[in-house]
C-alpha cells in the first residue's frame with residue numbers, strides 16, 4: 267500500500283511516519299515544505315519530497331505521480347492563538363492546502379484519509395468534550411479544522427473514500443519545534459529556561475488542558491488509518507487527566523532546577539490572548555474502544571523526557587513572523603515586542 271504522510275518533517279507527522287515504517291509498511295511517501303519542520307526529523311527509509319501544499323499545480327502533479335492510497339494529513343499552521351492575527355495565511359495553510367491535496371487524491375485512487383484535526387473545534391463548550399458535541403470553534407484555526415472535517419465527510423459521501431478524523435489534545439515531547447514562540451506551551455517554557463530567560467503566562471494560568479506525550483499520540487493516529495473500526499469516525503486522542511498552565515509552570519521549574527528555583531525565574535503574567543478557551547480537555551472512551559488507546563506516560567515523566575531531549579538540542583532562537591495581517595492592542599506583547 268502506498269502511504270503518504272504530510273507534515274512529516276514536523277513533530278507529530280515524523281513520529282507517524284516512523285511508526286508506519288517500523289511496523290513494516292515500506293512505501294511511505296513524505297511531504298513537507300519545511301516551514302515549521304526540520305529535515306532531521308524525516309525518516310531516511312521514507313521517500314521525501316519538499317512540497318508546499320499551497321501550490322495547487324505542483325501538488326496535483328505530485329499526487330498524480332505518487333497515487334497515494336492512504337493519506338495521513340498533518341501539515342498545518344497549527345498556531346491557534348496566532349490565527350486571529352493571520353486569518354488569511356492560516357486558511358491558506360490549513361483549509362486551502364488541504365483541498366489542494368484532497369481533490370487530486372480523490373481523482374487518483376485515494377482509499378482512505380486520516381485527517382488530523384484538533385480539539386479547537388469544540389470551542390468553549392462544557393468540558394470534557396466528547397465527540398458527540400457539535401463543534402462551535404472560537405477561533406480561525408478551529409474554523410479551518412472544522413471546515414476540513416466537514417469537507418471530508420461531504421466529499422467521502424459523494425466520492426466513496428474512507429476517512430477518520432482525529433482530534434488530538436495538546437501534544438508535547440521530543441522533536442517539537444523549540445524555536446516557535448507562538449505555540450506549544452511546554453516547549454516555549456523549556457526553551458526560555460534553556461536561554462536563561464523567564465517565561466510568560468497568558469491570563470490567570472488557571473486554564474485547564476490535557477497534555478499528551480508524543481508516544482501516547484502518534485501510534486494511535488497511525489493505527490486510525492489501518493483499523494477498519496475507525497472508518498467514518500471522529501476520535502479524540504489524549505488523556506483524561508487535565509492540568510492547569512500554572513501546574514505546568516511549576517513542574518517544569520522543578521524538573522529544570524530541582525528544589526532551589528531561582529527567584530528570578532518566576533513566570534510573568536500577561537493578559538489572556540483573545541478567543542482563548544479557558545477549559546479544553548476531552549473524553550477518550552472512543553479512542554480506548556476503537557484504537558485501544560492508553561495513557562502510558564504521565565505528565566511529570568513526559569516533561570522530564572522532553573527537558574532531557576531539549577538540553578541535548580540546546581536553546582533555539584525564537585523565529586518570529588515578519589508581519590501579522592491584523593494587529594491591535596490585543597495582539598500579545600510577547601509577539602509584538604519579541605519578548606520570548
Ligand SMILES: NC(=O)c1ccc[n+]([C@@H]2O[C@H](COP(=O)([O-])OP(=O)(O)OC[C@H]3O[C@@H](n4cnc5c(N)ncnc54)[C@H](O)[C@@H]3O)[C@@H](O)[C@H]2O)c1
Nearest residue numbers: 273276277278298299301302303318319341342344436437
Ligand atoms: N501539537 C499539538 O498539540 C496538536 C494538537 C492538536 C492537533 N494538532 C495537529 O497535528 C498536526 C501536526 O502538528 P505538529 O504539532 O506536529 O505541528 P508541526 O508544525 O510540528 O508540523 C506541521 C508540519 O506541517 C508543515 N507545513 C506547514 N505548512 C505546510 C504547507 N503549506 N505545505 C507542506 N507542509 C507544510 C510544517 O513545515 C511542519 O513540519 C497539525 O495538523 C496540527 O494542527 C497538533
